[in-house]
Amino acid sequence: MGILSEAIKRILERPATRKYPKEKPKIPEGFRGRIEWNPETCIFCMLCAINCPTNAITINKEKKEWSIDIGKCIFCGRCHDVCPTKPKSVSNSKKYELAEYEKEKFRLKFRKSERGG
Amino acid sequence: MIDFVVYTLIFPGFASAFFAGFIYYGILRKVTAHMQHRIGPPVWQPFLDFVKLLAKENITPDDSTGFVMTLCPIVSFASLMTVLVFIPFNGYALVSFSGSILIVIYLLVMASAFIAIAGFATGNPFGKIGSVRELTQLIAYEFPFIVSLLTIGFLTNFKVSPFVALQFPFAFVAFVAGMQGKFSLPPFHIPEAEQEIVAGPFTEYSGPRLAMFELAKAASFWVLISLGSVMFMGASNIFAFFINSFVLLFAVMVMRAVFARLRIQQAFRLYWFVIAPLAIIDFVRVLTGLYW
Amino acid sequence: MNEFYIPFGPQHPALIEPVHIKLKVDGEKIVDSELVLGYNHKGIEKSFENRWWAKGMYLSERVCGICGHYHTSCFAQGVENLLDLEIPERAKYIRVIIGEIERIHSHMLALGIVAYELGLDTLFHYIFRDRELAMETQELLTGNRVHFVMNVIGGVRKDIETKYFNLVEKNMERLDNRLHEYLKIFKTDTAIRKRITHIGYLSRRKAKELTPVGPNIRASGIKYDVRESGYLVYDNLGFKAVTGEGGDVLERCVVRIKECLESVRLIEDALVKIPKGEISKSVPLLLKIPEGRETVSRVEAPRGELIYYLKSAGDKPYRVKIRTPTYQTFTIINEILRGYEIPDVPVIIASLDPCLSCTDRLTIVDLNTERERVVSGDDIRRRETL
Numbered sequence: 001m002g003i004l005s006e007a008i009k010r011i012l013e014r015p016a017t018r019k020y021p022k023e024k025p026k027i028p029e030g031f032r033g034r035i036e037w038n039p040e041t042c043i044f045c046m047l048c049a050i051n052c053p054t055n056a057i058t059i060n061k062e063k064k065e066w067s068i069d070i071g072k073c074i075f076c077g078r079c080h081d082v083c084p085t086k087p088k089s090v091s092n093s094k095k096y097e098l099a100e101y102e103k104e105k106f107r108l109k110f111r112k113s114e115r116g117g
Numbered sequence: 118m119i120d121f122v123v124y125t126l127i128f129p130g131f132a133s134a135f136f137a138g139f140i141y142y143g144i145l146r147k148v149t150a151h152m153q154h155r156i157g158p159p160v161w162q163p164f165l166d167f168v169k170l171l172a173k174e175n176i177t178p179d180d181s182t183g184f185v186m187t188l189c190p191i192v193s194f195a196s197l198m199t200v201l202v203f204i205p206f207n208g209y210a211l212v213s214f215s216g217s218i219l220i221v222i223y224l225l226v227m228a229s230a231f232i233a234i235a236g237f238a239t240g241n242p243f244g245k246i247g248s249v250r251e252l253t254q255l256i257a258y259e260f261p262f263i264v265s266l267l268t269i270g271f272l273t274n275f276k277v278s279p280f281v282a283l284q285f286p287f288a289f290v291a292f293v294a295g296m297q298g299k300f301s302l303p304p305f306h307i308p309e310a311e312q313e314i315v316a317g318p319f320t321e322y323s324g325p326r327l328a329m330f331e332l333a334k335a336a337s338f339w340v341l342i343s344l345g346s347v348m349f350m351g352a353s354n355i356f357a358f359f360i361n362s363f364v365l366l367f368a369v370m371v372m373r374a375v376f377a378r379l380r381i382q383q384a385f386r387l388y389w390f391v392i393a394p395l396a397i398i399d400f401v402r403v404l405t406g407l408y409w
Numbered sequence: 410m411n412e413f414y415i416p417f418g419p420q421h422p423a424l425i426e427p428v429h430i431k432l433k434v435d436g437e438k439i440v441d442s443e444l445v446l447g448y449n450h451k452g453i454e455k456s457f458e459n460r461w462w463a464k465g466m467y468l469s470e471r472v473c474g475i476c477g478h479y480h481t482s483c484f485a486q487g488v489e490n491l492l493d494l495e496i497p498e499r500a501k502y503i504r505v506i507i508g509e510i511e512r513i514h515s516h517m518l519a520l521g522i523v524a525y526e527l528g529l530d531t532l533f534h535y536i537f538r539d540r541e542l543a544m545e546t547q548e549l550l551t552g553n554r555v556h557f558v559m560n561v562i563g564g565v566r567k568d569i570e571t572k573y574f575n576l577v578e579k580n581m582e583r584l585d586n587r588l589h590e591y592l593k594i595f596k597t598d599t600a601i602r603k604r605i606t607h608i609g610y611l612s613r614r615k616a617k618e619l620t621p622v623g624p625n626i627r628a629s630g631i632k633y634d635v636r637e638s639g640y641l642v643y644d645n646l647g648f649k650a651v652t653g654e655g656g657d658v659l660e661r662c663v664v665r666i667k668e669c670l671e672s673v674r675l676i677e678d679a680l681v682k683i684p685k686g687e688i689s690k691s692v693p694l695l696l697k698i699p700e701g702r703e704t705v706s707r708v709e710a711p712r713g714e715l716i717y718y719l720k721s722a723g724d725k726p727y728r729v730k731i732r733t734p735t736y737q738t739f740t741i742i743n744e745i746l747r748g749y750e751i752p753d754v755p756v757i758i759a760s761l762d763p764c765l766s767c768t769d770r771l772t773i774v775d776l777n778t779e780r781e782r783v784v785s786g787d788d789i790r791r792r793e794t795l
Contacts, residue, residue, distance in 0.1 A: 002594040003531055007152040007374045016538045017155045028545075030567070032552040051694060053460075053467035076467050076558045081566060082694060092552070153534035242415065246751075303528060304600060312423035312526045312755045377600040378528030380752050 027094050032075045034095040037066050039112040042089040048079035057090075064112040070098055071106035124211045130201055138335030139163040141342065141362075145370055152374040163335060170328035178321050180240030186322070189235035190329035196227040197336040203277045204343050207355050210277065217277050218270040221344070222263055228337060229255050229299060232308075235330075236318025247317025250381055251308040254298055257388040258305070262295030264288075264396040269348050271403045277344070281351035284408045289349050291396035293365070294388070296341045297372055300334075304376035305384055342366060412440060415751070419448045423526055423755035426765040430742070430758070437750045442743050449765050457729035458722075462488055462696040463562060465726060469717075470556050472731060473764055475518065478504075478511045479710035480717075480731075481560040486640075487706030487719040488562050491698045494690060500564035501641045502683040507551060507559050508708075509672040509679075513584065514543035515711035516624075516665040519762035520591065523662055526755040527604050532594065539587040542580045549573055562696065564689025574680050585673045592666045595659065605658040609745040609757035612656060621738040623713020625761055628664040629656035635709035646678050658760040665762075697724050710734055712762055735764045 018025065027033075035057075044064065049057045056072035057079060059065065079090045100106060124130055143160035150157020177183040203210055203217040210217075229251065236248030265288040269280050282289050298305040309317040316322075319330060346352045346361030379387065402408050412435050419427040427448035433441040453472055457465050469484040470477040482504055489496060517540040524532035544554050550569055551557035559565050595601060611621075616629035626633050627650065634650035636643045651667040653660040698721040707716045713734030720727040738761055745757055 002590060003529075003535075003598065004371070004375045006535065007371065007531055010154045011148060011151050013151075013154070015151060015154055015156045016541070019156065028549045028552070030552040031548070032558075047694075051463070053464040074467060074471075074556070075553070076556075077552070077566070078467070078558075081561075149531075153531045154538055155534055306528060307752075310528060310752070312528065313752050315422055374531045375600075376529070377524075377532075377598075377604055378752075379600075380604065380750070383603060 027096070031094050031096070032077050032092040034070065034093050034098055035068055035073060035075070035079060036091055036093045036095075037068070037110050038087070038089040038091070039066070039110065040089070041085040041087060042066065042112065043085055045084060047082045047084060048090050051078055051082045053078060065109060066112075067107060067109040069107050071103060121211065125202075128206070131198065134198060134201065134336045134339045135332070138332075138337075138339035139167065141338040141366055142335050145338070145366060145373070148367075148370050149374050152370070163331065167328050167331055167335075170323075170331065171325050173324040175324040175326055176321070178240060181321060182238045182240075185238035186235060187326055189231045189238065190326055190333055193228045193231040193235075194329060194333040194336055196224040196231070197333060197340045200224045200340050200344070204340075204347055205278055206343070206347075206358060207353075213276060213278070216275045218266055218273075218275045221277060222266060225299065225341075226255070226259060228333065232318050232330075235322070236320075239318070239321035241321045243314040243316070243320045244318050246314045247308050247320065250310075250314075251301075251318060253381055254301075254305060254307055254384060257385045258295045258298035258392075261291040261388055261393040261396040262298075264393065264400050265291035265295065266348070268396070268400045268403050273348075277348060279347055279351045279353040280349065282349040285399040285402070287395040288399040291392050291399075292345060292349055293368060294392050296345060296365075297369060298384075298388070299337060299341060300369065302369060302373045304372070304379045306378055307381050307384055310378055338366075342369075417754055417758075424758055424763075426763065428758075428763065428765050430746075430754075432746070432751070432754065434751065437752075439746050439749055439751070439754070442746045444739055444742055446739075446765075454729050454731060457726050459725060461724055462698065462726065463694065465729070466560065466562065467558065469731075470558065472733070474555055475515045475764060476511060476710045476712065476715075477556050478508055478559060479708050479715055481558075482508060483706050483708045483710075483715050483717045484719075484729075485560045485562050486708065487704050487717045488696070488698070490704040490706060491702050491719065491721055492562075492692070492696075494563055494692070496564045496690060497687050498642070498684050499568075499686045500688050502679050503565045503569055503688065504560065505641050505643065505646070506569065506676055506679050506683075507547070507557060509676050510543050510547050510550075511557075512672050512711045513669045514540050514547070515762075516669050517543065519665055519759070520595075520662055522759045522762075523605075523658070523756060524601075526759045527601060529601065532591075532601075536591065539584065542584050542587075546577055546580045549576065561689060563692040564687075566689070568688050569683075578677060578680060581673045581676055585670065588666055588669050588673070592663065592670075595662050595666065602659065604753075605662070605756060605760075606655075607657055608749060608753050609658045609661075609760055610656055611741055611745050615741070615744055616656065619740045619744060621713070621741045621761075622734045623709075623711070623738065623762075624661055624664045624668060625713065625738050625741065627651060628653040628661040630654050633714075635707055635714050640708065642679070642682075643675075645682065646675050648675060658756055661760045695724060699723075700727075712764055713738060733764070735761075738763070 044059060044061050046059055049059045053076060054072045054074055056069045058067050077092050080088055080092060083090045126132060140160060142163045146162065147157045147160050177186065200221050202212045203221055205213065233248040233251040236244040236251065268285055268288040269282060273280050301309050319327065322330060342362050342365045345365050346358055350361040352358035352361045412433055415432050415434055417430040417432055418424060419429040429445040429448065431443040431445065432439050453468060456468060460468060466481050466484060469480045472480045517536055521533045521536040521540065524536060547557060548554045550573060551559050551567065559567060611629045613630045616626050616631055620626065630652055632650050632652050636648050637650050649671065651664055651671055653664040700721055700723050703720040705716060705718050707714055715734055716732035718730035746754065749757065
């Protein structure tokens with residue numbers, strides 16, 4: 001009886017599940033989390049905005065503004081793939097806890113300042 | 118008098134049934150969770166559920182009879198509580214007379230039958246199917262269950278009193294199977310099969326009424342396991358009583374973990390053609406004196 | 410005769426997907442059944458038509474959460490057909506590896522659900538725990554647990570790094586052991602066998618007539634598997650289709666487990682044989698395909714044969730038609746339900762491994778006249794007609 005023997009064996013073992021918010025999972029390399037923008041290298045070529053499948057990225061060339069709607073983003077990483085700069089100015093980070101109470105907070109806006117920060 | 122009050126309200130009466138019943142249920146859930154290789158709820162989770170349900174609203178659907186819906190869990194709980202009067206804990210029962218086993222059997226049937234009535238009272242089709250299944254299952258497990266109790270009864274003058282049923286393993290098996298049926302736990306969780314009929318009789322139940330049913334369920338854990346540990350495993354003092362109780366509880370857990378749900382016909386056949394003959398073997402042995 | 414209808418779904422604890430099956434029952438026995446779809450229409454086929462080819466890839470992945478990689482593979486394969494593009498060998502291998510891992514986790518999900526419908530929560534939890542091995546492997550290789558976005562038109566997006574090969578092989582070995590264990594449990598456990606042998610029986614003749622796809626037809630003894638045709642690199646890997654004999658719920662489960670074992674073998678084989686080289690051919694970001702070109706592309710998804718029909722309208726598709734495997738499999742639902750009893754319904758349905766998210770079609774029922782009609786694309790565009 002396969003199930004019985006395994007059930008008895010598991011009683012004193014450490015469970016396979018984890019208490020998530022207390023115990024964070026291990027994030028592998030190459031995980032596709034929240035999109036991050038590096039103002040240092042960005043040339044405002046609009047490629048990421050045009051190629052975004054859900055139109056989550058919007059760019060204002062004059063104001064040198066780059067904004068993303070996390071609510072629309074599907075974390076596909078296409079903006080990273082098409083980015084022509086080196087090093088890439090748009091990339092996936094490892095951030096994955098993105099829940100917010102208000103929709104407004106999903107609309108992230110970044111601006112390239114004169115000092116480049 | 119003080120004796121009576123302590124017995125009915127504290128141990129083994131209401132307070133014990135409340136706490137121990139819920140703790141038993143909590144342990145059952147926790148250990149089963151570990152058997153399933155997951156963490157599971159904390160042991161006091163049934164308490165939290167109970168308190169939460171008390172704070173919720175009672176919903177009475179249009180088709181249902183609100184009065185009966187309220188009455189059923191109370192009667193079910195009350196009849197289980199009454200059984201406690203006859204069980205000797207620490208070698209002493211409040212009411213003890215020859216023939217008390219028959220009353221115990223009757224009260225235990227009451228507890229299950231009122232669950233079935235509750236299902237009919239809700240007017241929900243799932244509730245009705247659940248109630249039919251509950252009654253069918255009652256007919257199935259009640260016979261071997263009664264035979265197993267009477268087997269012991271013949272030797273204890275039909276009184277609920279400590280008895281070591283080592284010579285009657287089949288009667289014990291029939292008792293445990295009947296107990297599992299009364300708890301509606303696998304493989305006999307047919308009346309409450311959530312994949313088939315949502316929650317069976319409890320489908321329309323909510324709020325304090327459901328809390329009362331939870332309480333009745335917890336009480337049934339306390340009562341039936343106590344009954345088993347006294348009548349079949351001979352617990353004459355508190356220490357032995359709890360050891361026996363946990364052994365029984367563990368048996369319930371293992372069955373819960375490893376069995377798939379039977380179909381109602383299969384359960385019926387299992388009770389009548391496998392477990393009942395086993396129980397009858399021991400019954401006949403008692404009648405003919407063929408035991409040592 | 411005391412016949413009456415009872416509903417199964419669209420909200421039902423047994424199957425957490427919006428399908429509605431009207432069961433005509435006589436007591437507990439099922440006399441007839443009628444399938445009602447239309448609770449989950451997403452309008453994806455229509456949405457393809459105003460997206461560029463490259464963006465359509467991401468949409469096709471959203472047809473289904475469990476077999477998303479197969480949808481993109483099928484779509485990409487179709488677009489590559491239209492372009493007459495041959496993708497690099499390494500990309501083919503990567504597509505196969507990711508796809509087969511996805512097949513394992515999809516089949517294990519189906520097995521877990523069957524165990525859950527049987528009221529055997531323990532087995533359900535064990536299977537889902539071991540399914541996590543496949544999920545972790547996917548996350549490791551692709552960067553996400555679902556929606557891998559591994560395919561792009563012309564190849565794959567991301568290479569599989571050699572340093573992960575050991576880990577993948579180790580996971581596959583553990584999965585192999587566990588799957589053999591489950592095969593034993595399903596074949597020998599009396600409590601399970603009592604519930605699922607000779608239930609939901611589909612004879613070989615009926616299977617040929619009604620043509621379900623995937624494991625459901627293979628369990629009835631008909632060898633029908635698109636992978637046999639050797640698309641991608643399945644012929645290099647020596648793929649052998651698994652078939653069963655019984656045609657009942659048990660046999661469908663057993664076929665799924667055996668397919669998982671075959672997948673494990675394929676992955677291990679592919680990791681050895683995978684050649685070095687580039688992973689994708691470069692295609693222009695804004696892809697243009699001559700108007701009017703059309704193609705049909707098919708792959709073997711976990712649930713069976715998946716077909717995409719594509720017609721080009723320049724930089725966007727003119728029409729995308731998706732034939733999902735579950736849609737085809739639902740032809741047998743009346744056949745396998747009739748004659749069995751209410752407690753068997755959840756198990757039988759779960760054994761088909763239905764995926765409603767892929768399947769649902771929109772039908773409008775006019776409540777006044779009870780006339781049904783299927784809504785065309787133009788109607789959706791002109792909202793006022795609805």
